[in-house]
Amino acid sequence: MSKVEITTQNNTKKITLSGHFTAMDHDQFRAILDDLQSGEGCTACAVDLEHLEFIDSGGLGMLLLLRDACIKQKLALSLTNAKGDVLRILDIAKFDQLFKVVG
Amino acid sequence: MFAFSTHAILGGDCATQVLSALPQTMDQDTRFAVRVCLHEALYNAALHGNLEIDDIHRSCITKEVESRLNNPTLGSRPVYVTWELMDQILKIVVKDFGEKPVSLPTEDIPHRIHGLRLMRQLARDLTFDPTIRAIKMGFCWKEAP
Numbered sequence: 001m002s003k004v005e006i007t008t009q010n011n012t013k014k015i016t017l018s019g020h021f022t023a024m025d026h027d028q029f030r031a032i033l034d035d036l037q038s039g040e041g042c043t044a045c046a047v048d049l050e051h052l053e054f055i056d057s058g059g060l061g062m063l064l065l066l067r068d069a070c071i072k073q074k075l076a077l078s079l080t081n082a083k084g085d086v087l088r089i090l091d092i093a094k095f096d097q098l099f100k101v102v103g
Numbered sequence: 104m105f106a107f108s109t110h111a112i113l114g115g116d117c118a119t120q121v122l123s124a125l126p127q128t129m130d131q132d133t134r135f136a137v138r139v140c141l142h143e144a145l146y147n148a149a150l151h152g153n154l155e156i157d158d159i160h161r162s163c164i165t166k167e168v169e170s171r172l173n174n175p176t177l178g179s180r181p182v183y184v185t186w187e188l189m190d191q192i193l194k195i196v197v198k199d200f201g202e203k204p205v206s207l208p209t210e211d212i213p214h215r216i217h218g219l220r221l222m223r224q225l226a227r228d229l230t231f232d233p234t235i236r237a238i239k240m241g242f243c244w245k246e247a248p
Contacts, residue, residue, distance in 0.1 A: 023146060024113055027165035054116075056142055057218030085135060092224050093217060 002052070002059075004028055006035055012044040013075070015066075018051035023058025033069050045070050050081035060093050067098060078102050105184040110172055112149040112182060118142040121184055125193070130247040136225035137193065137242055143218040144197040144238050145182060152199025152236060153180035191244045192227070198237040205233065 002021040007014050015032060036045065047066070049055075063079070070077040078100040082090055090101060105124075107117045118141035122134065129137075150156045154171040156164065172178040180200040187194045222229055228241040 020116070023150065024165060024168065027163060054142070056139075056146060057221060058146070060217045085138070088135060089139065089221065092221055 002028075004032060006032055008042065011042050012046055013042050014046050014048060016048045016051070018053075020054040020056075021052055021059035021062070022054075022056045023061075026058065026062060029062045029065075033065060036066075036069050036073060036075070042073075042075060044076040044078070046078050046080050048080050049086055050083070052082070052086050053084075055086050055089055060089070060095070063095070063099070076100070106181045107145070107184065109149045109153045109178060109180055109182065112145045113168060113172075117145055117184075121186070121195075125186065126188065128246050129193075130245040133193070133242060133245050137195070140222045140226050140229075140240050140242075141184075141195065141197070143222050144195075144240065145184070147218065147238070148182040148197050148199035151205060152201040153177060153182065155201050155203045188244060193242040193244045195240045195242070196237050197240075198235060201236065205236070 002017050002019045002025045004025065005016040007016075013036060045066070047063070067077055079090065079095070080102045082101065082103075090096065090099075095101065105117070105121055111117055118138050121141055122138055125137070150164075150168065154168060154177050156167060156171070182200075183196075183198045185196045185198075222240070225242075226240045227243050228239075230239045231237070232239065
């Protein structure tokens with residue numbers, strides 16, 4: 001399972017994922033989505049993937065749920081620091097067409 | 104052949120265990136494709152095959168999985184993985200022991216079939232045989248330079 005941390009800095013919600021982000025993290029990530037709705041004053045959400053080793057289709061699905069939530073909350077969403085296998089999986093899933101992917 | 108418990112699949116990295124048993128001469132692209140497809144096939148077999156998790160459980164999947172893993176019937180079902188390398192084609196079969204009828208999804212359902220999309224892009228061929236509840240994947244085998 002993944003370790004999921006959320007912090008707020010300069011009007012930006014930062015979600016840090018590490019380890020393996022899979023379908024088994026769904027309930028944990030749901031709590032993050034709930035937290036996002038209480039993010040008064042925030043204008044952006046950044047997901048830091050630097051320490052993420054693997055993401056599967058369940059993890060991709062949760063990023064799509066996050067995207068929906070950010071659109072609803074009018075937050076600019078970005079995926080940052082993806083590398084290795086995670087970056088390849090994002091490319092294959094064509095997530096660069098759905099998200100702002102920042103190196 | 105590998106026999107994994109459903110619990111081991113959902114709590115560990117069984118795809119990497121299978122990878123470590125394959126000839127280590129495979130190139131990085133082949134290794135990546137096999138790892139991603141194996142993971143997806145194993146999770147599908149564990150979640151939707153053995154534990155019979157449906158879309159209606161998606162909003163609370165972790166709790167539902169924990170509950171079903173504790174069910175003596177559902178939680179004890181294994182997943183078998185076999186592989187064969189012949190004529191530069193690696194064939195892998197992942198078989199579950201669920202009892203609920205399953206099939207590969209054909210509709211474009213958001214949040215659901217990304218696994219299938221990933222697998223179709225990475226595997227040379229991909230078929231599901233519902234009669235033996237097995238997904239069969241083929242990969243072009245390339246040796247590392």
